[in-house]
Every structure is written in structure tokens, then in C-alpha cells.
Amino acid sequence: MRRETIINAALAIGLLAIPLWAHVTGEIFTITLSTRVAILALAAVGLNLALGLGGLISFGHAAYFGLGGYAMGILAFHAQNYDPIFTWPFVFAGTKQMLVIWVVALIVSGLAAFVIGMLTLRTSGAYFIMATLAFGQMLYYLFVSWPKYGGEDGMSIYLRNDFPGVNTLDPIQFFLICYVLLMLGIFVSWRIARSPFGLALQASRQNAERVETVGITPFRIRLAAFVISGMITGLAGALMADLNRFVGPTMFSWQTSGEIMILVILGGVARLYGPVAGAALFILLEHWLGGVSDYWLAFVGALLLLVVLFARGGLIGSLAGREVAHD
Amino acid sequence: MTTILFIEQVLNGLQFGVMLFLMAAGLTLVFGVMGLINLAHGSLYMIGAFAAATVSAATGNFVLGLVAALAAAAMAGAVVEIAVIRRLYRRDHLDQVLATFALILIFSEGTRWVFGSFPLYLDIPEMLSGPVTLPGGIEYPVYRLFIIVMGLAVAALLFWLIARTRLGIQIRAGEADREMIAALGIDISKLYTVVFALGAALAGMAGALVGAIQSVEVGMGEPVLILAFVTIIIGGIGSIKGAFVGALLVGLIDTLGRTMLPLVFGSFMADASAATTVGSALASMLIYILMAGVLIARPQGLFGAAA
Structure with missing residues (x-):
């Protein structure tokens, strides 16, 4: 077995075993931390698809994370206030069903990624980074200036949404939902990486001209990848909103985009389980350093700087050795 | 809307625009010459504002504060360039984004550690406070007028520097062909440090000037x-002229949109509060819509060289 496969298995089992153990010993807080790891990792799995495989440096993935969050927030807000979202052609009163919320989150963030991708993928390099960052900020300001859904203060959802046959208020059961979705997300990105589509995507990153000469349009491949990437991150946003039972415009902030990107980088770009390693490391740092100093983000910054300057390949890259999917 | 209000808003937009120009000019210079995308440029803006607030509070002299802002931002820029940034020129954009994002975290948290989380205030000097009556009977704050004049003066100085001086020739040559100017015996790494420090000084100056009308706090740089x-x-990208036109466009459209769109919607929508909401939500998106339009019509920007 390859070293990376062993590390991946250890991460997958560890992320499941730790909260189960915490459930047995009654440490609710550890379960919540693990749930955060799973959700953030899912958001980063989404970005990793665009960034790692496609080389599309999106600094605006907070847009999809936030839209997923607000999809949950708005649907549940209307349901809990018995205030229908629309009454024509039929009455839709919002919903507290996670399954419906997830579908809406996937569609909304997918549509947003399609529009933003159509615009930003016309550019490349530094332009692409700046444009994605700017569109993320646009949505931030839009939701800040939209008083109906909380404006700057965001809005709270009193009860976590429902999932058939599951008590979602039980921390371990909600964790398992998030864990299963994370594994599904990883499975999807594993399948994509090996599919003809994924190969074309990676080839467009490495040499777009050659891809074009064999009759594939890099723009369409990239756009499709960008949309799928945004949808996965959007789903993670809906889960994060459900975990916190709160949505606010900070989900859209450029810091959120930066954090999702840090997760990918700390774990290792284009590594299948890089997002999981990155999210686990980030949450551990937040937990440990946050206890030591209020300025823990400065240490994260210093660590990130060292990783970028000296340890390309991130955590999994340093543990598993030679980079495999990075050119 | 009255003409007086309109002219006031145009002046406000102009003031916002020239400040944006000071920021954008440094970014675009650094990108043009070194090919570097620098997210930490907002931190230099913040450093300028904090330096100005601290020094002018200690000395009671606004001009000293301004000088301190320029010096502190240029120094910080030069140090960062030598310690970190110059390792990034040959890296791809991803590494540049990450490293400069890391610098934001370090600068922001470092500043919070030194100055605390509470905002500082930078007072407008006596001489520049209060309103002035412009021709046509418009009352306008002297300080904002001062910012417009300063911004335009710096813009003119920058155009002169780039078009007429030896440094400007080197900068333009650096944009055109890096290897060649190195081969001609110009110390390229010194040139890079100077360009970076120059961009940093412009950002620091913008931070100091704006710091007197807004609060000086951690995180003030990134929205800008x-x-x-x-x-x-x-x-x-890479065009100073483009940065100037773009900055004025963004400044004017954003400022005018915020005052006029709610009024426009109010003129045909029955519900006044809904009109305000829709108008101000749309106004907050206006410049991004303009950006989207430019991306569709001219992805390389109004003054960018064709790709």
C-alpha cells in the first residue's frame, strides 16, 4: 500500500473514531469540534477540486459557503415563522427538512458558481484571483444590506433542521450526517479525478494549448469543475449553518475564503484527503493556540508562510513524501 | 435631488476615487514590474493609518503624522520585500496569494497585540477642519477637499516620476523586459525593493489621510x-492610467449609487422603505456589476494590454 493510502485511511478512521469515543465518554465539545472538522473539510474538498485539480485559484469560495448557509437560513426562517417564501403558483412555506435544504443549497450555489465562473473564467492568473475575491465581497455586501434576513447581525434558527429517522439535536447523530456527506464528497472528487473529465481538467491546468489541440475546450471543462466545486462548498455551508443554528454575512467574508484556502494548502494541494488533514490541523491549532493566545491567527499566518516558502505539499505532502499530483 | 447635494456627492466620490487610486497604483505597479499579486497591500494601508494616529497624537502635529505614515509604510514595505516577497517573484500566483495572506494575518494580529482591539482616532488638524464655501454657495469640508487635492497632486507626481525620471524609465523597462535591464547593469533586486516601498508608501499615505475621517482599526485595509x-x-492590470480612470469610476459610481439609487427606486415604487432597501442593496453591488460588464466586454480591462 502507498504511504498516502495509509495516511488517508488513518484520517478517515480517526475522524470517525474520535467523536465516537467522545460520545462514549460524554465529551460533547469534542464531538462538536469533530463536526466542525468534517464540515470545513467538505468545504475544502469543494475548493480542492477547482484549486488542486483545475489550478483555478478561487479566493471567493466564501460566496458558495455563504449561499449554502443562507439557503438553509432563509428556508428555515420562513418555516419557523409560518411566513411563506412565495404563494404563487403554489404556497411554499419554507422547510425544516435537511434533504430539501441541501438540494436548494446545491442548486443555488451551483447557479452562483455558474454565473461567477462564466465571468471570471474569461480571465486567468491574478485577474481570476482578484475577480473571484471581488464577487465574494459583492455577496457579502448584498447580505449585509438586506435587512429582511438579518442584515449585518445575521439570523438564528431556533431548532436544528430535521432529517428522516435521525435526532439531529443529538451531537453524535448530526456528526454522522456530516461525516457521511464528507465521505461522499471525497468519493465524488476521487471519481472525478480519475474520470476522463477529471483528466481533461488536470490537463487544462498543465497545458491548456495541448488540451485545445485535441478538441477539448478548457473553458467548458473549467466551468463545469468550478460549478461542482461551488456546489460542494455550498453544501458544507448549509451544514455549518445547521451546526451553529445561525447564519451571518461573515460566512461570505474574504477571511472565510482565505480560511477555506488555508485548509487546502495546510493539508496539501490536490491530495484526496488534504482537506481533512488541513481542517483537522486548523481546528486543533484554533483550539490549542486559541487557549494560549488571543492572537493565535498570527501563529497560523507564520505557519502558513513557512509551509508556502519551505514545505510545499502541505501536511500530507511532508508525511507521504514526493508530490504526486502537483506539477 | 438638488444640484448642491449632487455636487457634494460628486466631490465625495472624487475623494473616494483618489484614495482608491493611491491604493490601486501601488498594487498595479508591483504587479506590472514584479508580476506579484500582493494581498498584504491593505496591511500597509493600515500601518500608515496607525503610524499617523500614534505620531500625531504624541506630537499634536498632523503633518508629522503624515510623514510618519509614509515612512512607516515604506519601511514596512521594504522589510517585507527583503524578508519574504522577493522569494515569491518566481513562484506561481497561488504561493503569492498564500504568503501575502499569511502576512495579513501576521500584520493584523500583530497590530491588535500592540494597539489593542479598540479603534484609534486621528484628529483633523485645526487648519483643515470645518467647511469651506465653494463657488455656487456649496459648503464642503476643507479636509475632504484637501484629500482630493493631495490625491491629484500625488497622481500627477507619479505620472511625472514614471514618464520623466530615471527611476521611471527603469520601472517601465522592468515591465517590458526584466532580463534585459538586468543585463544592462541595473541592480534589479534594489529596483524591486524601491518599487515595493514606493507602492507601500502610497498605501500608507492613503491610510493616514482616510484615517482622519474614519476610525483607525485593525482590518480597515482589506475592504479597501x-x-x-x-x-x-x-x-x-499594470496600467497606472487604468488605475486612475478605474479608481475615479469606482469612487463616483459607488458614492452616487448609494445616494441616488434609493431615490430612483423611491420615485416609482409605492412602498418607500422597500424602495430604500432595494436601492441600497443594488447600490452596494453596482461597482461589481460594472466590473462584470468590463469582464464581459474587455477582460483585459479598459487600459490593459490585449492578452
Whole structure:
């Protein structure tokens, strides 16, 4: 077995075993931390698809994370206030069903990624980074200036949404939902990486001209990848909103985009389980350093700087050795 | 809307625009010459504002504060360039983004550690406070007028520097062909440090000037940084002229949109509060819509070289 496969298995089992153990010993807080790891990792799995495989440096993935969050927030807000979202052609009163919320989150963030991708993928390099960052900020300001859904203060959802046959208020059961979705997300990105589509995507990153000469349009491949990437991150946003039972415009902030990107980088770009390693490391740092100093983000910054300057390949890259999917 | 209010808003937009230009000029210079995308430019803006607030509070002299802002931002820029940034020129954009994002975290948290989380205040000097009556009977704050004049003067100085001086020739040559100017015996790494420090000084100056009308706090730089990115996308990357036109466009459209759109919607919508809501929500998106339009019509920006 390859070293990376062993590390991946250890991460997958560890992320499941730790909260189960915490459930047995009654440490609710550890379960919540693990749930955060799973959700953030899912958001980063989404970005990793665009960034790692496609080389599309999106600094605006907070847009999809936030839209997923607000999809949950708005649907549940209307349901809990018995205030229908629309009454024509039929009455839709919002919903507290996670399954419906997830579908809406996937569609909304997918549509947003399609529009933003159509615009930003016309550019490349530094332009692409700046444009994605700017569109993320646009949505931030839009939701800040939209008083109906909380404006700057965001809005709270009193009860976590429902999932058939599951008590979602039980921390371990909600964790398992998030864990299963994370594994599904990883499975999807594993399948994509090996599919003809994924190969074309990676080839467009490495040499777009050659891809074009064999009759594939890099723009369409990239756009499709960008949309799928945004949808996965959007789903993670809906889960994060459900975990916190709160949505606010900070989900859209450029810091959120930066954090999702840090997760990918700390774990290792284009590594299948890089997002999981990155999210686990980030949450551990937040937990440990946050206890030591209020300025823990400065240490994260210093660590990130060292990783970028000296340890390309991130955590999994340093543990598993030679980079495999990075050119 | 009255004409007086309109002219006031145009002046406000102009003031916002010239400040954006100071930010965007540094970013676009650094990108043009070194090919570097620098997210930490907003931190230099913040450093300028904090230096100005601290020094002018200690000495009671605004001009000293301004000088301190320029010096502190240029120093910070030069140190960062030598310690970190110059390792990034040969790296790809991802590494540049990450490393400069890391610098934001370090600068922001470092500043919070030194100055605390509470905002500082920078007082407008006696001489520049109060309103002035412009021709046509318009009352306008002297300080904002001062910012417009300073911004335009710096813009003119920058155009002169780039078009007429030896440093400007080196900068333009650096944009055109790096290897060649190195071969001609110009110390390229010194040139890079100077250009970076120059960009930093412009950002620091913008921070100090704006710091007197807003509060000086951690995180003040990044919203401006993102607007400067919008400016650069509209104007075209690497072009000072593009940065100037883009900055004025963004400043005017954003400011005028915020006052006029709610009024426009109010003129045909029955529900006044809904009109205000829709108008101000749309106004907050206006410059991004402009940016989207530019991306569709001219992805390389208004003054950018064709790709």
C-alpha cells in the first residue's frame, strides 16, 4: 500500500473514531469540534477540486459557503415563522427538512458558481484571483444590506433542521450526517479525478494549448469543475449553518475564503484527503493556540508562510513524501 | 435631488476615487514590474493609518503624522520585500496569494497585540477642519477637499516620476523586459525593493489621510484592498492610467449609487422603505456589476494590454 493510502485511511478512521469515543465518554465539545472538522473539510474538498485539480485559484469560495448557509437560513426562517417564501403558483412555506435544504443549497450555489465562473473564467492568473475575491465581497455586501434576513447581525434558527429517522439535536447523530456527506464528497472528487473529465481538467491546468489541440475546450471543462466545486462548498455551508443554528454575512467574508484556502494548502494541494488533514490541523491549532493566545491567527499566518516558502505539499505532502499530483 | 447635494456627492466620490487610486497604483505597479499579486497591500494601508494616529497624537502635529505614515509604510514595505516577497517573484500566483495572506494575518494580529482591539482616532488638524464655501454657495469640508487635492497632486507626481525620471524609465523597462535591464547593469533586486516601498508608501499615505475621517482599526485595509482590486480589473492590470480612470469610476459610481439609487427606486415604487432597501442593496453591488460588464466586454480591462 502507498504511504498516502495509509495516511488517508488513518484520517478517515480517526475522524470517525474520535467523536465516537467522545460520545462514549460524554465529551460533547469534542464531538462538536469533530463536526466542525468534517464540515470545513467538505468545504475544502469543494475548493480542492477547482484549486488542486483545475489550478483555478478561487479566493471567493466564501460566496458558495455563504449561499449554502443562507439557503438553509432563509428556508428555515420562513418555516419557523409560518411566513411563506412565495404563494404563487403554489404556497411554499419554507422547510425544516435537511434533504430539501441541501438540494436548494446545491442548486443555488451551483447557479452562483455558474454565473461567477462564466465571468471570471474569461480571465486567468491574478485577474481570476482578484475577480473571484471581488464577487465574494459583492455577496457579502448584498447580505449585509438586506435587512429582511438579518442584515449585518445575521439570523438564528431556533431548532436544528430535521432529517428522516435521525435526532439531529443529538451531537453524535448530526456528526454522522456530516461525516457521511464528507465521505461522499471525497468519493465524488476521487471519481472525478480519475474520470476522463477529471483528466481533461488536470490537463487544462498543465497545458491548456495541448488540451485545445485535441478538441477539448478548457473553458467548458473549467466551468463545469468550478460549478461542482461551488456546489460542494455550498453544501458544507448549509451544514455549518445547521451546526451553529445561525447564519451571518461573515460566512461570505474574504477571511472565510482565505480560511477555506488555508485548509487546502495546510493539508496539501490536490491530495484526496488534504482537506481533512488541513481542517483537522486548523481546528486543533484554533483550539490549542486559541487557549494560549488571543492572537493565535498570527501563529497560523507564520505557519502558513513557512509551509508556502519551505514545505510545499502541505501536511500530507511532508508525511507521504514526493508530490504526486502537483506539477 | 438638488444640484448642491449632487455636487457634494460628486466631490465625495472624487475623494473616494483618489484614495482608491493611491491604493490601486501601488498594487498595479508591483504587479506590472514584479508580476506579484500582493494581498498584504491593505496591511500597509493600515500601518500608515496607525503610524499617523500614534505620531500625531504624541506630537499634536498632523503633518508629522503624515510623514510618519509614509515612512512607516515604506519601511514596512521594504522589510517585507527583503524578508519574504522577493522569494515569491518566481513562484506561481497561488504561493503569492498564500504568503501575502499569511502576512495579513501576521500584520493584523500583530497590530491588535500592540494597539489593542479598540479603534484609534486621528484628529483633523485645526487648519483643515470645518467647511469651506465653494463657488455656487456649496459648503464642503476643507479636509475632504484637501484629500482630493493631495490625491491629484500625488497622481500627477507619479505620472511625472514614471514618464520623466530615471527611476521611471527603469520601472517601465522592468515591465517590458526584466532580463534585459538586468543585463544592462541595473541592480534589479534594489529596483524591486524601491518599487515595493514606493507602492507601500502610497498605501500608507492613503491610510493616514482616510484615517482622519474614519476610525483607525485593525482590518480597515482589506475592504479597501478588494475595492482596489475591482479598480484594477476595470482599469487593466499594470496600467497606472487604468488605475486612475478605474479608481475615479469606482469612487463616483459607488458614492452616487448609494445616494441616488434609493431615490430612483423611491420615485416609482409605492412602498418607500422597500424602495430604500432595494436601492441600497443594488447600490452596494453596482461597482461589481460594472466590473462584470468590463469582464464581459474587455477582460483585459479598459487600459490593459490585449492578452
